[in-house]
Amino acid sequence: MAKGVKRTATKGNASENKRAKFKPQPVPQPASSLENEATFYESAEDDSDKSSGSESGSESGSDSGAESSSSDELDSDNETGEKSDEDEEIDELDELSENDEENADSDTESGEKAAAKAADPNKKSSAEQHAEQRKLLAERKLNRKSGAEVERIKLLWEKLRVTKPPPSKEIKEKLCNEIWELSKDIVLDLVLKHDASRVVQTLIKHTTKLRRDLIVQALKGNYYKLATSSYGKYLLVKILHYGSKESRALIVDELHGNLRKLMRHKEGAYVVEDLFVLYSGAQQKQQMVREFWGSEYAVFKDSGKDKSILDIVGESAEKKQLIMTNLSGTIVASIAKGSTGFQILHAAMKDYVTVLTSDLEKHDLQIREFIDALAEQFAELVHTQEGAEVASSLIAIANAKERKTIIRSLKTHGKELIKNEYGNAVLITLFMTVDDTVLVHKSFSAELFTPELLPELVQDKFARRPLLYLLTGLAGRYFSPKIKSELTRYEMLAYAKTTKKPQEQRLAELQSKALPVIYKSLLATTSGDSEPTLAQLLALNVAAQFVTELILTKTDDEEINSKLRPQLVDAIFDITFASDILEDFHLLNKTPFFSRTLKALIQGNEFKWDNEAKKLVAVDGAEIPQVGSEFAARLADALLQDKALAKWVTGQGAFVVLAVYEVLTILDKEKSLEIRKAIKKLRKDLERDTDNKGAQLLLKSL
DNA sequence: CAAACCCCGGCTTT
DNA sequence: AAAGCCGGGGTTTGTA
Numbered sequence: 001m002a003k004g005v006k007r008t009a010t011k012g013n014a015s016e017n018k019r020a021k022f023k024p025q026p027v028p029q030p031a032s033s034l035e036n037e038a039t040f041y042e043s044a045e046d047d048s049d050k051s052s053g054s055e056s057g058s059e060s061g062s063d064s065g066a067e068s069s070s071s072d073e074l075d076s077d078n079e080t081g082e083k084s085d086e087d088e089e090i091d092e093l094d095e096l097s098e099n100d101e102e103n104a105d106s107d108t109e110s111g112e113k114a115a116a117k118a119a120d121p122n123k124k125s126s127a128e129q130h131a132e133q134r135k136l137l138a139e140r141k142l143n144r145k146s147g148a149e150v151e152r153i154k155l156l157w158e159k160l161r162v163t164k165p166p167p168s169k170e171i172k173e174k175l176c177n178e179i180w181e182l183s184k185d186i187v188l189d190l191v192l193k194h195d196a197s198r199v200v201q202t203l204i205k206h207t208t209k210l211r212r213d214l215i216v217q218a219l220k221g222n223y224y225k226l227a228t229s230s231y232g233k234y235l236l237v238k239i240l241h242y243g244s245k246e247s248r249a250l251i252v253d254e255l256h257g258n259l260r261k262l263m264r265h266k267e268g269a270y271v272v273e274d275l276f277v278l279y280s281g282a283q284q285k286q287q288m289v290r291e292f293w294g295s296e297y298a299v300f301k302d303s304g305k306d307k308s309i310l311d312i313v314g315e316s317a318e319k320k321q322l323i324m325t326n327l328s329g330t331i332v333a334s335i336a337k338g339s340t341g342f343q344i345l346h347a348a349m350k351d352y353v354t355v356l357t358s359d360l361e362k363h364d365l366q367i368r369e370f371i372d373a374l375a376e377q378f379a380e381l382v383h384t385q386e387g388a389e390v391a392s393s394l395i396a397i398a399n400a401k402e403r404k405t406i407i408r409s410l411k412t413h414g415k416e417l418i419k420n421e422y423g424n425a426v427l428i429t430l431f432m433t434v435d436d437t438v439l440v441h442k443s444f445s446a447e448l449f450t451p452e453l454l455p456e457l458v459q460d461k462f463a464r465r466p467l468l469y470l471l472t473g474l475a476g477r478y479f480s481p482k483i484k485s486e487l488t489r490y491e492m493l494a495y496a497k498t499t500k501k502p503q504e505q506r507l508a509e510l511q512s513k514a515l516p517v518i519y520k521s522l523l524a525t526t527s528g529d530s531e532p533t534l535a536q537l538l539a540l541n542v543a544a545q546f547v548t549e550l551i552l553t554k555t556d557d558e559e560i561n562s563k564l565r566p567q568l569v570d571a572i573f574d575i576t577f578a579s580d581i582l583e584d585f586h587l588l589n590k591t592p593f594f595s596r597t598l599k600a601l602i603q604g605n606e607f608k609w610d611n612e613a614k615k616l617v618a619v620d621g622a623e624i625p626q627v628g629s630e631f632a633a634r635l636a637d638a639l640l641q642d643k644a645l646a647k648w649v650t651g652q653g654a655f656v657v658l659a660v661y662e663v664l665t666i667l668d669k670e671k672s673l674e675i676r677k678a679i680k681k682l683r684k685d686l687e688r689d690t691d692n693k694g695a696q697l698l699l700k701s702l
Numbered sequence: 703c704a705a706a707c708c709c710c711g712g713c714t715t716t
Numbered sequence: 717a718a719a720g721c722c723g724g725g726g727t728t729t730g731t732a
Contacts, residue, residue: 242717281711281712282711282712461727477703480725480726480727482725482726541728541729542728592729592730593728593729593730595731596729596730596731599731609731609732610732611703611732614732615732616732655731693730693731694731697731697732700732701732
């Protein structure tokens with residue numbers, strides 16, 4: 001799926017990028033051949049590519065998924081059957097034309113169809129045979145005529161699509177004109193054939209706006225057919241891409257009402273997804289999803305507009321029953337077809353889940369079924385906003401056994417999960433809801449917080465969030481109110497049924513397992529030829545923030561308190577004093593916020609700034625070994641060596657000196673006096689250094 | 703804890 | 717059809 005959308009690279013970059021970020025190796029789906037799909041897209045991607053022969057038979061059984069499941073009572077029309085007839089007809093035409101053209105296309109499907117036909121006549125009477133032959137002959141004639149034109153058009157097309165020396169504007173125009181003259185009356189014949197359709201694609205790309213509109217008009221009434229044609233769909237996608245707003249509106253209008261059928265169609269589903277992702281705004285997206293609710297909403301565009309799914313479902317039991325059946329019908333069919341990664345489906349699932357979670361008892365059966373259908377494919381969900389919401393909700397309401405399956409399927413994509421903008425919240429949900437902390441730790445923390453991976457994670461805006469959760473819970477300022485309330489919602493859902501352990505206990509368990517792993521991986525950056533080094537990490541604001549947060553996390557773990565934390569603090573201390581502070585490459589000069597890191601360590605959790613009193617105050621019982629006053633005293637000793645202080649007060653270092661001085665003033669009068677004396681000697685320097693805010697603050701504090 | 707800043711989607715412009 | 721503006725949200729920063 002992710003592959004599928006890459007092709008539209010020129011437009012809609014935003015949504016495309018979003019998708020590209022997360023690329024779970026698509027779990028090979030039983031029926032569908034993702035690879036074939038990719039080939040399809042690739043060969044349709046641009047006109048300047050290799051032979052069209054690669055577009056071969058992923059077609060077989062394409063309409064099998066289109067059979068309306070019995071759940072769609074609202075669909076009185078039986079168009080699915082009708083459509084597959086059409087498909088067959090198209091295929092035959094295709095086959096004929098290709099034979100005529102002696103196109104050495106090894107289309108396996110054509111082969112199958114031919115074989116089927118060869119077997120067919122034996123069963124028929126000779127009268128029928130004659131009739132059939134006459135019909136065939138007529139068709140062939142018809143085709144030969146078009147076939148000849150196709151040949152000529154293709155010659156022109158070859159010239160138009162070359163890229164090595166791109167044709168000049170005039171030539172392009174001339175070629176387009178000629179092609180158009182030849183094809184304008186037979187567009188419909190062209191667009192459903194794989195090679196001829198590509199001619200039209202190229203035409204669309206190079207011709208004028210006016211003619212594009214003409215083509216769009218010429219195809220009016222046939223867009224559904226186009227969307228469900230294995231070759232036509234590429235053209236349709238191209239038209240959407242290059243077409244005007246009005247063209248798009250026309251097409252959307254025509255497809256409107258057929259979305260559910262399209263979604264169940266192998267080719268159609270891609271068109272719908274494309275439309276949804278690339279060419280629809282928020283409102284149109286909503287409207288599209290509403291079609292999945294049922295016929296009423298499919299026929300009347302505005303039906304249910306501005307109402308949430310819960311409003312609608314609350315209106316009557318019958319309505320609810322119907323909508324839920326329809327939704328699950330479309331969703332289950334699409335999952336089975338391997339379209340789990342489609343964004344539009346995620347949106348539909350979100351509606352479905354919203355209702356499911358509105359009353360867990362009442363929907364128990366549906367919940368179990370839904371999770372069962374989806375559990376193995378969770379990785380396909382978590383890279384979109386809505387998909388991730390669905391995933392988190394389901395994790396929250398899953399029972400212990402179901403959670404195990406879900407965790408197993410997410411575990412294989414751990415890195416993508418944690419680094420993804422939305423996926424990381426799913427991981428946090430797992431941290432917050434699953435009682436089996438041993439399993440969660442083994443599946444994620446132990447796998448991800450390795451020396452190889454951790455440095456990458458702590459400097460990643462999204463990946464560090466689950467890490468920060470492990471350190472500080474939701475309390476810190478690292479989570480926006482919106483995310484917080486969402487996570488809290490999952491938490492409440494979880495406690496309604498499966499989850500039993502108190503939150504603090506679960507977090508403590510996860511933390512006690514993960515902290516040593518994190519420490520060790522971080523310490524690994526201080527030794528050997530590790531890349532990045534700790535100093536490099538500390539030069540990145542996000543990573544530095546994490547390191548401070550880690551050190552300031554209180555723990556009972558003996559190993560951390562007596563060995564790991566001291567080593568890490570030592571390492572930072574060494575980095576600070578390894579080189580002359582006046583050198584450009586010293587961290588303090590390279591990254592202004594390193595002074596904040598040091599300040600945070602100097603104050604530890606022991607002191608905080610009192611905004612009322614305008615001074616630093618001690619916080620009782622918050623001491624953490626190695627940092628706070630202990631670290632301050634250590635720095636003070638180093639600063640009092642030789643002329644160190646004179647250098648430190650000149651730049652960002654002044655803030656550090658100030659922090660040390662303030663802390664010692666509270667806890668170590670003697671040493672603070674020493675520093676005070678030393679600073680006073682530098683008074684004149686400080687007074688001169690007017691644009692150094694740190695220096696000025698230092699003066700004030702004396 | 704507020705101001706500055708950045709990123710993104712939607713809209714307008716040439 | 718690409719480039720550019722605008723507003724909103726989220727993030728980062730600045731330092732009493």
